[in-house]
Each structure stands twice: as structure tokens, then as C-alpha cells.
Amino acid sequence: MAKTQYRVHILAKQLGVKSKSIVEKCQAEGLDVKNHMSTLTAGQAASIREWFSEGEHTHVVETTDRVDLKEVRVVPQKSETEPSGQAGTAQEAAPAGVQGSEQAGLEPKEAQPSAAAEPRETEAKEAGQETQVKEETEKAEPEAGEEPEKTDDDTAEEKPKEPEQAEAFRVNIPQKIDKPAAPVMVEVPKPVNVKPAGPQLSVPKPAKLSGPKVVRVEKPVEDTRSRPRKPRQPRSVPDFAAPPTEKLMDALKDKKGKKGKKSSSGRSDDDKHSKKYRMRDIEERRARLAAARGETLRLRPSRKIGGGEKKKSESARKVERPDKVAVSEPITVKSLSASLSVKITDIIKELMKQGIMATANQAISTDVAELVALEFGVELVVEVKKTVEEDIETEFKERERKNIQSRHPVVTMLGHVDHGKTSLLDKIRSASVAAGEAGGITQHTGAHQVNYKGHKLTFLDTPGHAAFTAMRARGANMTDIVILVCAADDGVMPQTKEAINHAQAAEVPIIVALNKIDLPGVDVNKIYGQLAENGLVPSEWGGDTEVVKTSAETGEGIDELIEAIELIAELHELKADTKIPAMGWVVESKMTQDRGVVATLLIKEGTLKKGDVILAGIGYGRLRTMRDSSGKVIKKAGPSIPVEVTGLSDVPSAGDKFYCLNDQSRAKDAAEQLKQLEREKTLSRRTNITLDNLFSQIEAGNVKELNLIIRADVQGSVDVLIKYLSELNTDEVKIKIIHAGVGGVTEGDVVLAEASGAIIIGFNVVPENQVKNIAEERGVDIRLYNVIYRITEELKDAMAGMLEPDEKENILGRLTVRDTFRVPNAGTIAGCYVNEGLVRRNSQIRLIRNNVVVKDNCKIDSLKHFKDDVREVKSGYECGINISGFDDIKVDDQFEAYEIIKVARTL
Numbered sequence: 001m002a003k004t005q006y007r008v009h010i011l012a013k014q015l016g017v018k019s020k021s022i023v024e025k026c027q028a029e030g031l032d033v034k035n036h037m038s039t040l041t042a043g044q045a046a047s048i049r050e051w052f053s054e055g056e057h058t059h060v061v062e063t064t065d066r067v068d069l070k071e072v073r074v075v076p077q078k079s080e081t082e083p084s085g086q087a088g089t090a091q092e093a094a095p096a097g098v099q100g101s102e103q104a105g106l107e108p109k110e111a112q113p114s115a116a117a118e119p120r121e122t123e124a125k126e127a128g129q130e131t132q133v134k135e136e137t138e139k140a141e142p143e144a145g146e147e148p149e150k151t152d153d154d155t156a157e158e159k160p161k162e163p164e165q166a167e168a169f170r171v172n173i174p175q176k177i178d179k180p181a182a183p184v185m186v187e188v189p190k191p192v193n194v195k196p197a198g199p200q201l202s203v204p205k206p207a208k209l210s211g212p213k214v215v216r217v218e219k220p221v222e223d224t225r226s227r228p229r230k231p232r233q234p235r236s237v238p239d240f241a242a243p244p245t246e247k248l249m250d251a252l253k254d255k256k257g258k259k260g261k262k263s264s265s266g267r268s269d270d271d272k273h274s275k276k277y278r279m280r281d282i283e284e285r286r287a288r289l290a291a292a293r294g295e296t297l298r299l300r301p302s303r304k305i306g307g308g309e310k311k312k313s314e315s316a317r318k319v320e321r322p323d324k325v326a327v328s329e330p331i332t333v334k335s336l337s338a339s340l341s342v343k344i345t346d347i348i349k350e351l352m353k354q355g356i357m358a359t360a361n362q363a364i365s366t367d368v369a370e371l372v373a374l375e376f377g378v379e380l381v382v383e384v385k386k387t388v389e390e391d392i393e394t395e396f397k398e399r400e401r402k403n404i405q406s407r408h409p410v411v412t413m414l415g416h417v418d419h420g421k422t423s424l425l426d427k428i429r430s431a432s433v434a435a436g437e438a439g440g441i442t443q444h445t446g447a448h449q450v451n452y453k454g455h456k457l458t459f460l461d462t463p464g465h466a467a468f469t470a471m472r473a474r475g476a477n478m479t480d481i482v483i484l485v486c487a488a489d490d491g492v493m494p495q496t497k498e499a500i501n502h503a504q505a506a507e508v509p510i511i512v513a514l515n516k517i518d519l520p521g522v523d524v525n526k527i528y529g530q531l532a533e534n535g536l537v538p539s540e541w542g543g544d545t546e547v548v549k550t551s552a553e554t555g556e557g558i559d560e561l562i563e564a565i566e567l568i569a570e571l572h573e574l575k576a577d578t579k580i581p582a583m584g585w586v587v588e589s590k591m592t593q594d595r596g597v598v599a600t601l602l603i604k605e606g607t608l609k610k611g612d613v614i615l616a617g618i619g620y621g622r623l624r625t626m627r628d629s630s631g632k633v634i635k636k637a638g639p640s641i642p643v644e645v646t647g648l649s650d651v652p653s654a655g656d657k658f659y660c661l662n663d664q665s666r667a668k669d670a671a672e673q674l675k676q677l678e679r680e681k682t683l684s685r686r687t688n689i690t691l692d693n694l695f696s697q698i699e700a701g702n703v704k705e706l707n708l709i710i711r712a713d714v715q716g717s718v719d720v721l722i723k724y725l726s727e728l729n730t731d732e733v734k735i736k737i738i739h740a741g742v743g744g745v746t747e748g749d750v751v752l753a754e755a756s757g758a759i760i761i762g763f764n765v766v767p768e769n770q771v772k773n774i775a776e777e778r779g780v781d782i783r784l785y786n787v788i789y790r791i792t793e794e795l796k797d798a799m800a801g802m803l804e805p806d807e808k809e810n811i812l813g814r815l816t817v818r819d820t821f822r823v824p825n826a827g828t829i830a831g832c833y834v835n836e837g838l839v840r841r842n843s844q845i846r847l848i849r850n851n852v853v854v855k856d857n858c859k860i861d862s863l864k865h866f867k868d869d870v871r872e873v874k875s876g877y878e879c880g881i882n883i884s885g886f887d888d889i890k891v892d893d894q895f896e897a898y899e900i901i902k903v904a905r906t907l
């Protein structure tokens with residue numbers, strides 16, 4: 001059997017590698033190859049070619065067709081016809097055989113399958129000849145193996161063809177041995193160097209072993225050719241050449257950063273080259289521009305690097321800013337920015353430095369605006385625009401007064417707490433007012449007109465506690481005479497001194513009522529001395545101050561006091577025009593559910609009539625009703641008369657002036673304008689108390705801020721609380737009142753408190769149940785009081801860190817009074833329905849009317865369910881309640897039942 005075999009050393013030569021390498025590789029791959037003489041099958045040889053040719057022979061086997069043996073056999077048949085002629089030229093016969101195989105597309109490797117097919121045919125014909133053929137082929141192979149050695153000098157292209165030719169011979173051999181002429185071909189000593197006809201296989205290239213590639217790097221040839229435009233651009237502008245280009249190159253280096261570094265490491269020559277071109281370009285461009293416009297080129301990088309021009313222009317602008325700038329109120333961040341020629345953001349930054357957070361359209365106070373302007377080196381001249389109200393005020397001042405008549409005096413009672421102001425007034429009015437006041441303290445300013453033994457007088461009753469200082473100041477300003485009530489047993493107290501100061505500042509004459517003179521052991525001289533020390537030298541001591549010894553208990557000295565008032569009123573010739581449209585002050589005001597805004601006005605001059613249009617602070621409107629201080633409906637009132645009016649659009653502040661106007665639209669304009677100004681003021685005040693600001697200050701660790709929201713029953717109380725609480729600032733805690741208003745605590749208050757971390761202070765007011773629930777949900781602290789000094793005391797203690805365990809109210813339930821019954825010896829019994837919660841026999845009761853606390857800290861005398869005394873009544877049931885010492889109960893009043901529990905302080 002003829003099996004095509006390869007020797008390792010032959011294949012090694014073909015592939016241009018060492019035999020040893022092939023042997024090692026084959027052994028590594030598990031082939032049975034021992035040395036260079038080992039034989040290889042065609043498949044093995046193909047594999048080795050792949051291994052050592054980097055895949056260049058991978059397609060050889062698959063792309064070749066099978067050999068058609070019948071066609072191959074045609075050649076020997078020809079030789080049969082001319083045996084002698086063919087045999088003589090062995091070299092001619094060989095190519096014929098090769099040619100035949102090549103025509104059939106036979107490749108060297110294809111010889112193997114055709115050789116394999118051959119035995120099937122030959123076995124059937126002449127099995128005996130096999131041995132001879134084998135011997136002949138074995139003889140031929142060593143010769144073929146020697147051939148490469150003999151053709152060493154041949155070209156590389158020729159060498160690989162030798163085995164192909166050898167294979168071709170071997171393929172043809174069996175075909176030829178069918179005929180007697182076949183041995184002639186075998187005798188060919190070696191194959192001639194012929195090219196096979198037909199499609200050519202790719203010639204295997206010398207094998208390459210994998211490894212690092214050697215790359216030849218040639219030094220680039222510098223382009224020294226002159227650019228075509230160069231001759232036309234002579235270096236006629238020598239001044240720009242070197243320095244700017246260097247600058248530019250530096251700038252480019254800076255700009256490109258990493259690129260520059262790369263170039264220095266690897267491609268410096270290239271870079272130099274390209275730089276050279278860039279420089280040339282720039283030079284050319286500069287030259288062109290210089291030629292065209294006669295000016296040098298400004299290099300962009302130098303502009304960027306320098307930036308000096310920008311700075312210069314900024315400083316120039318600074319210098320250009322005027323020393324003084326005029327602005328008109330209200331001043332917004334935007335308007336200030338425009339006036340100062342400073343960016344809005346710069347203004348905002350400056351405001352932030354001062355702890356003020358403001359937006360562009362937000363108004364800032366004049367003081368703050370002036371400070372900001374100074375930071376930019378500009379003095380701010382604020383042009384104060386007159387408001388409509390101010391115009392009206394001017395008009396009223398300049399009015400012609402033709403009907404001037406004397407008027408009765410307006411007297412204000414001032415003095416220390418519990419020195420007997422209300423009792424004295426009560427005595428004068430012969431009415432018991434003091435007994436019904438919560439906490440025993442007069443809570444707000446009241447105005448009363450009295451007719452004492454034919455003497456008409458108007459009294460303003462202001463509270464004596466220090467918390468009401470502001471109210472006293474207002475009272476003193478609208479009053480003609482101050483009665484300084486000083487208890488004979490107590491003497492001059494701190495608040496007495498304050499009252500003196502306020503009265504003297506207002507240049508109001510003072511009469512001292514040395515009250516409680518009925519008490520034993522009174523040292524009058526001691527008190528005279530104290531009064532003298534404070535600038536009030538008694539007339540008994542030769543001074544100007546009238547001191548009247550009074551007793552609210554016995555009525556002693558009341559006549560003398562009234563006489564003293566009349567005397568001073570005469571001395572001061574108190575007069576007013578009674579015919580002109582009225583003007584005066586708002587003494588107090590409140591919002592009621594049934595009557596709307598109710599305001600107490602004190603008329604300074606003119607006559608106020610029902611139906612008049614008035615402007616009072618932010619409120620305006622036509623007067624619907626008018627009553628005197630005794631509650632009697634009146635149609636008109638003259639100077640020095642206090643009246644209670646309804647019909648205003650909004651709640652004015654205590655101390656606001658009121659003007660009687662003909663034109664309602666003018667009143668409206670003025671009120672709206674005032675409201676807008678107030679809103680802007682509030683906004684600018686609120687900017688100090690944003691959550692951001694609070695955080696930053698806490699982070700800074702310097703100030704803790706305690707934000708407060710105030711709600712009170714009347715405007716007077718609100719004003720007093722704002723004034724007094726604002727003064728409670730300490731180094732550790734800063735009080736900020738972020739909102740204050742008349743009426744019950746609203747949902748809006750709770751929302752605001754939550755947003756700004758504020759505590760709500762309610763004075764004589766209560767929140768609606770719904771509001772209370774929301775506050776609890778959101779963790780907002782609502783603190784309710786009915787005595788003002790308790791608020792200040794608590795806050796002071798809290799700020800000093802000395803809070804006692806808190807006595808907290810625990811609301812038990814809410815009841816509605818459905819009916820009232822008068823029972824002899826027991827007083828008024830309130831027939832109530834428990835709306836929610838419960839009421840206990842030992843509960844404390846708070847009486848609420850229109851969301852305002854009318855009476856607090858009440859005790860229950862009896863609690864009955866039908867006729868039975870009970871310990872408690874739950875919601876959904878009716879009960880009868882008799883409140884201890886209080887009978888002023890009306891149908892639809894609300895009872896709040898609560899108990900006091902002690903809890904740890906949270907303030």
C-alpha cells in the first residue's frame with residue numbers, strides 16, 4: 001500500500017525552521033515524532049505547516065477538489081502508443097504526468113486521498129504488483145529528500161515546489177504501473193523545476209516564529225522646502241516676532257497641558273516641526289494684518305492670560321460710581337442694585353453677610369440699604385415718598401379752625417401694678433370693673449367717659465405692669481393729664497418710675513394720686529421723698545406737682561382729685577374745633593365674629609357722625625354703628641369723647657390716627673398703601689429669621705434664636721407683647737417675633753411655626769380644635785396664657801435655663817352652653833352639652849366666647865346629670881354646671897374643661 005509520508009527534516013527545510021523545533025513542537029502536541037528522520041502523514045505535515053506558518057496554510061485542504069483518476073490515467077495511455085519516443089525523453093514525460101495532475105487540480109496534499117483511492121482499483125486488477133511499486137516509491141523518496149539539499153541555491157519560491165512535484169510523481173506512479181512504460185517515469189533522477197499548470201495554490205512562505213516585531217524607525221526628513229507664500233511675506237514686521245510667539249507658545253502649552261507633555265516624551269521632533277509651522281502661520285497672519293491695518297495683532301492667549309483689561313475696567317467702573325445716590329422707598333434689592341450699579345448677586349451677598357436673606361424683588365429696610373451702599377462706597381440718600389395717609393395728615397393739620405370751643409380733659413391712669421388704678425377709676429365711675437378682670441390685672445386700654453358730679457372727664461385706663469409700657473406711652477401721647485397712681489404702702493416702684501418718664505417725655509402734666517391712704521402705717525414723707533427724687537416735687541414741699549391722697553376703698557380724696565384735674569385742664573385751656581371733620585386716635589381694636597372689626601376711637605377734634613367714612617390705619621370704611629363708653633348707641637360725638645365704632649375693613653393698630661374723609665376711594669387707597677408697606681416691612685423683618693439663617697447661626701454656635709408667633713384678643717395686647725417680648729433678648733437667646741395678630745391661633749400660624757421652628761404664644765385666645773390637632777401632629781408648641789407677666793416670666797426663666805417643671809394643661813373636653821338657669825343662692829346654672837371628651841367635677845373651666853377667653857381658671861361648684869351630682873360627664877351627654885363665683889354665662893358660650901399636669905419643660 002502506498003502511503004504518502006513526509007520526513008521531518010524535509011518539512012523543516014520547506015518551512016525554513018530547524019528540524020529540532022518541529023520535533024519539539026510535535027512532541028509537545030502529543031505526536032509520535034522522535035527525530036528529524038521521523039515520517040509524518042500528510043495531515044501531520046499540514047498541521048506542522050500551520051503551526052510554523054502562522055495560519056497561512058489553513059485553507060489548503062478544504063478548497064481543493066478531489067482528483068479524477070480516470071483523467072489522470074489518460075496520460076499513460078498516450079505513452080502506450082509511443083513507448084520508445086516517450087521513454088527516450090524522461091524529462092518530457094515527467095511534465096506530462098505532472099501536467100495531468102495539475103489539470104485535475106491536484107495539489108500536493110491532495111495526492112494523499114487519491115493515493116488512498118488507488119488501491120481499491122489496483123487490488124481488483126493486479127494485486128501482485130503492489131510490492132514492486134512500494135519498493136520503487138521507497139527508493140524514490142530518499143531521492144526526493146535529497147533534492148532540496150542539491151537545490152540549495154535555488155530561489156525560495158522554487159524550493160517549496162519540489163515536494164509537490166514529488167507527490168505528483170507518486171500519485172502518477174500507480175497509474176503508470178498499469179502499463180509497461182510506467183517504470184520509465186520512476187527512473188527520472190530528480191524532478192525538474194517546472195511550474196504546474198492550472199490553479200495555483202498559495203505558496204507557503206517561510207515560517208515565522210512569534211515574538212517581538214522589529215520595527216524600523218526612520219528619522220523623518222525635515223521639510224526644508226520654502227513655503228510658496230514666504231517670498232511674498234518678507235519679515236517686514238520684525239517687532240512682533242520673538243516675544244509674542246514665545247508667549248503664544250507658553251499659552252498653547254498651558255492650554256494643551258497633557259499634549260505638550262506627551263510631545264516632549266515621544267515626538268519632540270514632530271512637535272518642533274509643527275510648532276515651527278504654527279509660528280510661521282502666526283507670523284504671516286500678523287504680517288498680513290499689520291500690512292492691512294497698520295496695527296499689530298493682539299494675540300488671544302495674551303488677553304486670556306493677562307485679564308488685566310477686565311480688572312482695569314472694573315476698577316474704572318468703581319471709580320465712576322458716584323459718591324451719593326438717591327433712592328426712593330420702598331427700597332428693593334433690585335432697585336438698590338440699579339441705583340448703585342452693582343450686580344444683584346453682589347447685593348444679595350452683602351445682605352447675607354449681615355444675616356439677611358433676600359430675593360431680588362424683596363424690600364429691605366432703609367438702614368440695611370444704607371449699610372449695603374456704604375460697603376460699595378456710596379452714600380445713600382433716601383427720598384422718603386409721602387404716603388396718602390401722610391398727605392391727609394398734612395391737610396388735617398393745616399385746616400382752618402373757626403369753631404374752637406373748650407373740651408373736657410382726657411386723663412390717663414398710670415402706675416405700678418396693683419397700686420389701684422382700676423379701683424380708683426371704678427370708684428369714679430361707680431362701677432365695679434376690677435372684680436371681673438382675669439388674673440386681677442387690667443389687660444388692655446379702655447377709654448371711659450365719666451360725668452363726676454357734673455365734671456365730664458375721659459379716662460384711659462392702661463395697665464400698670466411693665467409689659468404694658470408701650471401702651472402707656474401711647475396713652476400718654478393722646479392724653480391731656482396723667483394721674484400717677486402710687487400706693488401709699490408700696491411707694492415708688494420701677495414701673496412708677498417708667499410711668500413718670502413716659503409722661504414727662506410726652507410733656508403731659510402729672511397729678512399724683514397717693515392711693516391706699518386708708519391703709520395704716522403709711523409714711524407719706526418717705527413717698528414724697530421718692531417722688532421728689534424722680535422729679536416730682538410735691539406742692540406741699542413747694543414743688544409743682546399736685547399730690548392728692550386718695551383711697552379707692554373709702555372714696556377719700558376723689559373729689560380733690562377731680563378738682564385738681566379740672567384746675568389743670570383750665571390752666572392748659574383745652575380747646576378744639578367741634579365742627580370740622582373728626583380726627584383722633586384708635587385706642588384699641590379687635591375682630592369679632594358677629595360685628596366684624598370693633599374699634600374704640602378717641603376723638604381729638606371735630607365731630608364724628610354715624611355714616612362717616614374714616615381711615616384708621618390699615619382699616620377704612622363707613623361707620624355702621626357708634627356707641628359711647630357706656631354702650632349707648634349715639635349718632636355723633638365731639639372732641640375728647642371715646643366711641644366704639646364698627647364698619648372698618650380691617651383691624652387698625654392701637655395708637656393709629658383716624659381721619660374722617662369725604663372720599664371713600666381715597667381712604668381705601670391710603671389703607672391699601674399702608675397695608676402694602678406693612679407687608680414689606682414684615683417681609684424684610686422675616687428675612688432675618690429664615691430657617692437657613694437660623695441653621696447657619698446655630699452652626700456658628702454664637703446665637704440661638706427663639707422664634708415666636710403671637711396671637712392675642714385685642715390689638716393693644718398684641719402691641720404690648722411684641723414690644724415687651726422683643727426686649728427679652730439675651731446674649732444666648734435671640735427673640736424673633738415672626739408674626740403677631742389679633743384673634744385665635746389659626747392653621748396658618750401652625751404652618752408658619754413649623755416652617756420656622758417657632759413657638760406660638762396665645763394670650764386670651766384659644767386655637768380651634770382642628771388647629772390644635774394639626775399643631776400636635778406637627779409638633780408645634782402652642783402656649784396659652786391669660787396673664788401677660790406669666791409669659792415674660794416663663795420666657796425669661798427658659799432663656800436663663802431655670803425652667804421649673806412645667807404645669808401643662810391637659811384639655812379634657814369641650815362643652816356648649818345650651819341654656820342658662822338662675823337658681824337662688826346658687827347663681828347661674830349652665831345647661832351644657834358635652835361635644836367631645838368629658839368634664840370632671842374637679843376640672844378647671846375656661847369660658848370662651850367667639851374664640852376669646854372671657855373667664856379662665858374657674859372651678860366647678862356643682863356638676864349634675866339631671867338631678868344627680870356626678871363625678872364626670874362624657875361626650876354626648878348633657879349636664880348642669882355651676883361655676884364658682886361667676887354668673888356671666890350666655891347661651892352658645894363654650895366651656896373648655898382641663899386639668900393641670902406637671903411635665904418636664906421643653907422650651
Ligand SMILES: Nc1nc2c(ncn2[C@@H]2O[C@H](COP(=O)(O)OP(=O)(O)OP(=O)(O)O)[C@@H](O)[C@H]2O)c(=O)[nH]1
Pocket residue numbers: 415416417418419420421422423424434440441442443462463464465515516517518519550551552553554
Ligand atoms: N385698701 C385699699 N386697697 C385698694 C385701694 N385701691 C385698690 N386697692 C386694692 O388693690 C388691689 C389692686 O387694685 P387694682 O385697681 O386692680 O390695681 P391696678 O393698678 O388697676 O392693677 P392692674 O390693673 O393690674 O394694673 C385690689 O385688690 C384693690 O382692692 C385702696 O385705696 N385701699
